[in-house]
Amino acid sequence: MDARAWDAKYAASELVWSREPNQLVAAELADLSPGTAVDLAAGEGRNAIWLAARGWSATAVDFSQVALDKGSRLAGDLDVTWVCADATAWTPPGPVDLVVIAYLQLPAEERRRSVRGAFTMLRPGGTLLLVAHDSTNLTEGTGGPQDPAVLMTADDVLADLAGLEVEVVRAERVAREVRSADPSHHEHGGDVRRTAWDCVVRVVRH
Incomplete structure (x- = not known):
């Protein structure tokens, strides 16, 4: 999907994603002291906005200007x-304290380049947090891309970082509760809970 397609997607609705940060991003990063942060493929910038509200100096990067304009408002x-x-x-003008990659779903070679590039943005002691739809979500979860080529596991991401000075804080598959309307129960307002499977990788640069 190119930038024009995403521009159209973001222009078509008030907010494509929620105003709140991704729940896994918020849970993982709540304990970090504020500094400089980069949110890659930020969309409307919900994670960057959350970080900024907590005192971070955040940069939101996305190829959809429509999404960024909405985030800025x-x-x-x-x-x-x-x-x-x-x-x-x-790439940022200088080293940063935190890089967040949330649901940037790319084929393996592009993902590896992106993950390694993100890690090299960090100053020593800086944190990279990646959250993505896990490979198992296709058969065991709900929502997310249906193309296995852009799904990944925590082990895949760690393999992407092979040879770099990485301290692994967390690398695992995580359940995320998703609420969705069930059309078969519309008379009850149908709020159905489903489980999506994500992979979460949090590493620190030595």
């Missing part, structure tokens, strides 16, 4: 820099 006066660029190729 949501962010108001918060400290977020909005950058329209290819998240797989962009």
